Amino acid sequence: MKPKLLDLYCKAGGCSAGYARAGFEVVGVDINPQPNYPYEFIQADALEILKDKEFVSQFAVIAASPPCQAHSKAKSLSLARNGGQYGEHKDLIPETRELLIATGKPYIIENVAGAPLINPLKLYGSQFKNLYTQRERWFESNIPLVAPEQPKVSMKTPAAGNGIGEDGSISICGSGGVRGLNAKQIRLYWGFALGGIDWMTRAELAEAIPPAYTEFLGKQALNFIKRRG
Numbered sequence: 001m002k003p004k005l006l007d008l009y010c011k012a013g014g015c016s017a018g019y020a021r022a023g024f025e026v027v028g029v030d031i032n033p034q035p036n037y038p039y040e041f042i043q044a045d046a047l048e049i050l051k052d053k054e055f056v057s058q059f060a061v062i063a064a065s066p067p068c069q070a071h072s073k074a075k076s077l078s079l080a081r082n083g084g085q086y087g088e089h090k091d092l093i094p095e096t097r098e099l100l101i102a103t104g105k106p107y108i109i110e111n112v113a114g115a116p117l118i119n120p121l122k123l124y125g126s127q128f129k130n131l132y133t134q135r136e137r138w139f140e141s142n143i144p145l146v147a148p149e150q151p152k153v154s155m156k157t158p159a160a161g162n163g164i165g166e167d168g169s170i171s172i173c174g175s176g177g178v179r180g181l182n183a184k185q186i187r188l189y190w191g192f193a194l195g196g197i198d199w200m201t202r203a204e205l206a207e208a209i210p211p212a213y214t215e216f217l218g219k220q221a222l223n224f225i226k227r228r229g
Contacts, residue, residue, distance in 0.1 A: 001025075003060035003225060005218070008046035008096070012204035013037045014197060015065055015110060018211035022218025024061065036199050047092070050099035061106045061221050063214070066092040068112040093117070101142070106224060108217060109140040110209060121145050121217075124152040125169075125193075128212040132168045132193035133157070137209055143224045145217055164189070173206055 002025040007016045010028030016039055020026045026039045029049050034041055042049070046064065050056060067090075093109065093116055100107040111117055113136045120138035125131035127148040134155050139145065156165040163179035164170050170178075172190045181189060183202070190205040191197040195212045197205060 003222065004058055005061045005063060005221075006049075006056065006059040008049065008062065008064040009066055010034065010037060010041070011065070011207060012200045013039065014194070014200075014208035014211055015063060015214045017197070018209070018214025018216070019061075019063060019218040021211060021215040023222050024218060027059075036201065036204060038199055047095060047099060050096070050103065053103075056103050056105065059105065060225050061108070062100055062103060063108045063110070064096050064100065065110040065209070066096045068115060091116070097140075106143045106221060107141060108143075108145075108214075108221065110214075111138055111140075112136075113138060121147055123148070123213045123216070125210060126153045126155055127151070128195070128210070128216070131195050131210050131212060133170055133172050133190075133210075135172065135194070135210060137213060139213075139217060141217075141221075143221060145220050148216065169193070172208075175203065175206070 002023060005019050005024035005026050007026055007028045010016050010030050012034055013028060016026045016028050020039060028037050028039055028041045029044055029046050031045050033043055109117060115138055117138050117140035120140050122138050124136050125134045127150045155169040156167045157169040157171055158165050160171040160173050161176050161178055170189060170193050172193060178186045187202045194208055195210045197208055200208060
């Protein structure tokens with residue numbers, strides 16, 4: 001039997017797909033419906049789920065991707081474009097971390113660059129094969145995680161909406177047009193650039209984590225729990 005991993009704030013399952021490829025049986029939780037999520041799904045408040053000790057006890061590892069709007073680079077862009085309007089976005093990282101620690105389980109928290117994570121491991125698309133977007137993301141864990149041997153390298157990525165770079169890279173964000181691509185092509189190319197995501201809508205892709213990231217980390221987590229017995 002595969003060990004079970006609980007993926008909180010799972011959205012459409014970019015992180016979940018990587019953990020599944022690493023060898024976990026994945027269960028996703030999100031407060032909103034996720035009709036395209038490809039694994040077992042529970043619609044619920046992630047913080048309330050973490051308080052249910054009996055439910056959490058069945059999982060070997062817990063992953064969490066708290067909402068990132070409070071820390072996203074898009075915040076400053078939105079403020080500039082929308083007359084200072086961005087909306088209130090509560091930072092759920094501290095409360096999520098506190099509850100994760102209380103479970104006593106190995107955990108991995110994922111978030112955007114600049115988020116208040118503790119000693120985060122930083123991953124980039126250029127560190128992995130067959131990714132064509134840089135998509136920097138940070139990961140905090142209470143187990144030892146090592147970075148890929150491949151260092152980050154610069155990509156020749158045009159600014160958002162300006163098409164595909166000469167190295168095949170593309171900026172994945174927003175809902176506007178992309179030079180040289182129609183709406184269907186945007187979705188297909190974004191999925192390709194993220195490592196082969198073919199089950200998400202364009203809006204879901206705009207927020208997705210490349211599964212390669214969490215497959216890489218998930219294998220380390222799997223080895224950790226196997227060594228621990």
